[in-house]
Amino acid sequence: MFSPALTPLTAAANAPAFVLVCVACGFLAALVMDIPMSQEEDGFVPAYVAAAIVRRVPPAAVTFAQGAVAHHAAGALAGGLYAGCYLALSAALPGTVAVGGVDLLPHVLSTAAVAAFVYAFxxxxxxxxxxRRIYEERATAVRGQWLRSSVVFGAVIGVIVPAFATVV
Structure with a gap:
């Protein structure tokens, strides 16, 4: 499972391919997030709210399909954010232990930062x-459910990026 990691030089040289792999990983992580989201009463509220912002309509006017598209697109964008964090950190931190196709320390820091950002944002x-209405009525429940889903997102990114980065 351990292999040479992308060094800052090779990561920069392979940056476009690495970013594409990370975007795909973000999309896959968002798909896996659907599992805990579907188990929660308000699990898809974030998807509806995100789609409502894009469409400039109230969350109640958003269809499930529109929410799903917004959610999975946000996952892909978060994968791109992970790639940017990883490339910046791998250039700044010395390479030590490699897991799959990535240096361990920049990977762990980038995964934690992106999962925290996904939740906090x-x-x-x-x-x-x-x-607004959801926020006033059920903010604590929605945030708790979103926290659990964000942890799943981070865990999936943490596992699949090293595996898929070996193809870069």
């Missing part, structure tokens, strides 16, 4: 501004 920026 929705829970503390998007939800209060766009999901």
């Amino acid at each position: 929705f829970a503390h920026v998007v939800l209060p501004r766009a999901g």
